[in-house]
Each structure stands twice: as structure tokens, then as C-alpha cells.
Amino acid sequence: MALExxxxxxxxxxxxxxxxxxxxxxxxxxVGMLGRNGTLRFNELKRxxxxxxxxxxxxxxxxxxxxxxxxxxxxxxxxxRVEYRLTxxxxxxxxxxxxxxxxxxxxxxxxxxxxSIYDARETGHHHPTTGSPEHVxxx
Amino acid sequence: MALExxxxxxxxxxxxxxxxxxxxxxxxxxVGMLGRNGTLRFNELKRxxxxxxxxxxxxxxxxxxxxxxxxxxxxxxxxxRVEYRLTxxxxxxxxxxxxxxxxxxxxxxxxxxxxSIYDARETGHHHPTTGSPEHVxxx
DNA sequence: CAGTATCCTATGCGATACTG
DNA sequence: CAGTATCGCATAGGATACTG
Numbered sequence: 001m002a003l004e005x006x007x008x009x010x011x012x013x014x015x016x017x018x019x020x021x022x023x024x025x026x027x028x029x030x031v032g033m034l035g036r037n038g039t040l041r042f043n044e045l046k047r048x049x050x051x052x053x054x055x056x057x058x059x060x061x062x063x064x065x066x067x068x069x070x071x072x073x074x075x076x077x078x079x080x081r082v083e084y085r086l087t088x089x090x091x092x093x094x095x096x097x098x099x100x101x102x103x104x105x106x107x108x109x110x111x112x113x114x115x116s117i118y119d120a121r122e123t124g125h126h127h128p129t130t131g132s133p134e135h136v137x138x139x
Numbered sequence: 140m141a142l143e144x145x146x147x148x149x150x151x152x153x154x155x156x157x158x159x160x161x162x163x164x165x166x167x168x169x170v171g172m173l174g175r176n177g178t179l180r181f182n183e184l185k186r187x188x189x190x191x192x193x194x195x196x197x198x199x200x201x202x203x204x205x206x207x208x209x210x211x212x213x214x215x216x217x218x219x220r221v222e223y224r225l226t227x228x229x230x231x232x233x234x235x236x237x238x239x240x241x242x243x244x245x246x247x248x249x250x251x252x253x254x255s256i257y258d259a260r261e262t263g264h265h266h267p268t269t270g271s272p273e274h275v276x277x278x
Numbered sequence: 279c280a281g282t283a284t285c286c287t288a289t290g291c292g293a294t295a296c297t298g
Numbered sequence: 299c300a301g302t303a304t305c306g307c308a309t310a311g312g313a314t315a316c317t318g
Binding site for chain 3: 024025053055056059078080
């Protein structure tokens with residue numbers, strides 16, 4: 001459904017909305033980890049996702065739960081056990097996310113190189129007062 | 140390359156870095172528009188991307204240019220004409236982004252519904268003092 | 279037309295401390 | 299273990315005004 005309807009502003013708002021959630025600093029990581037591991041507990045996730053704070057993991061998981069992408073199951077034991085896992089909707093996110101993930105792995109180095117080239121050029125920064133189109137390094 | 144190496148923290152940093160760029164508020168929109176239209180001028184982009192400010196369009200385009208995803212070509216005319224278009228690297232981003240875009244279009248409504256269900260449940264919020272695992276609405 | 283420069287605010291997010 | 303509560307700063311990003 002809607003695979004060819006990439007028309008105009010119709011799905012721009014949808015895209016914005018989705019990106020606001022999964023495009024934040026941690027959501028993709030959390031979905032990725034849950035996708036690979038099936039079920040994980042709070043501190044397991046915390047250990048796997050390097051650098052995330054307790055606060056942000058909580059907020060991220062709550063948001064994902066609210067959006068119907070993750071389930072949170074509490075087992076009334078002592079000490080408490082809480083397990084997180086992707087919903088069916090969350091599972092469908094794995095593929096597009098994996099696409100981005102693979103692209104990142106494959107092209108991150110190219111981006112790093114592009115950056116240093118750009119930065120080197122900018123710190124030379126002589127203003128050409130004449131000439132034909134600038135920065136014409138097409139492709 | 141690296142389609143099965145979704146190992147561990149190896150590409151987590153790459154993913155983070157990439158997400159920090161294309162996961163911001165506007166980059167995906169810009170790449171999407173350039174992907175569909177080939178070449179666009181500054182104000183064409185501005186008109187197509189609803190709500191973006193002049194400042195943010197400039198910053199977004201500069202960052203994409205710096206990362207080697209977009210070229211900027213200045214034609215020394217009066218009034219000035221500046222054209223933006225995806226690089227070859229930028230073109231390769233179209234597919235993973237389209238995947239996310241399609242997913243958003245297909246599942247945005249489900250997310251909106253999940254949210255209202257979640258919110259409705261939270262504003263009732265009676266604390267069960269006993270019982271088996273909570274929120275067990277698996278799937 | 280295609281920007282830059284400046285100001286200002288909301289919020290994202292980390293650090294830290296406390297709790298059932 | 300799995301959180302919540304509070305503080306505080308850095309930054310993202312909008313509004314507005316000016317320019318080659």
C-alpha cells in the first residue's frame with residue numbers, strides 16, 4: 001500500500017512525525033537491539049547501548065511503548081523484572097531501519113572523508129572574484 | 140558489503156554519526172525533495188518544504204554539502220542562481236530513505252492510534268495492587 | 279535571489295540523588 | 299532491579315533584520 005504514492009505534502013507530515021520519534025538520539029538503537037535480541041531487560045539494554053543514561057533509556061522506551069512499537073511487561077517479583085520487546089508493528093520497522101544501518105556502515109567512511117575535504121577547502125577560503133560556476137565538482 | 144555484519148558496537152558509532160546528520164529535523168526532507176526533482180534552487184526547496192526557515196534550510200544544505208551528499212553550484216549571474224542536487228553518494232541514500240518514507244506513510248496512522256490508546260489508559264491510571272504481569276498485550 | 283548576522287527561547291539530555 | 303525527581307547547561311532552531 002502506498003508504495004508509489006510518494007506524492008507531496010501528504011506523507012511529509014507523516015514522515016516528520018515518525019522522524020521526530022525514531023530520529024531522536026536513541027530510539028533507533030533501542031529498536032535495533034530489541035530486533036536482534038528479541039527480549040531484553042532494562043539494564044541489559046542499558047549495557048548494550050553505549051553512553052545512554054538511565055533517564056534517556058526510560059524516556060525512549062516510554063515513547064516507543066506509547067507509539068505501539070514496544071511492549072513493556074512487568075513481572076511482579078522481588079527484585080522486579082521488566083522485559084521489553086518489539087510489537088508486531090515494531091518488527092515491521094526492523095527492515096527500513098536495517099536499510100539505514102547498512103547504508104551507514106557502508107558509507108560512513110565516505111562521509112568522514114568528504115567532511116575533511118570540505119573543511120580543508122573552507123579554511124583556505126579565498127574568494128574568487130571572477131569565473132564560471134563554483135564548486136562544480138559534480139558527482 | 141557488510142550486509143550481514145550488524146555485529147555490535149562496531150557500526151553503532153557509524154549509525155549514530157549518520158543519524159545525527161540525516162536524523163535532524165530537515166535533512167531527510169531535503170534529500171527526499173532533491174531525489175525526486177533532480178535539481179532545485181534554494182527558494183524552490185524552501186517552498187516545497189513546508190515550515191522550514193531560511194536559516195535552517197541554509198544550515199541543512201551546508202551540512203549535506205559538507206558530508207558529500209549534495210552539490211551546490213553557483214551561477215555568477217544577476218540575480219544569483221544557486222542549484223542543489225544530490226551527489227552520487229547522496230543518490231545511494233535515496234533507497235534507504237524511501238524505505239523509511241514508505242513505512243511512515245503505511246504506519247503513521249497505526250502510531251497515532253497507539254498513542255491515543257496509551258494516553259487514554261494513562262489518564263485512568265488505577266494502580267493494580269495485585270496480579271500477574273502487567274500490560275501483557277503482546278503482539 | 280540567496281543568503282548572513284543577531285537575538286532569543288524551548289527542549290534535549292546528561293549528572294546526580296533518591297525509592298519501591 | 300528498574301525506575302522517578304530535580305537541576306542545569308548546551309544546543310537546536312524560529313523570528314527578524316540586513317546585504318551582495
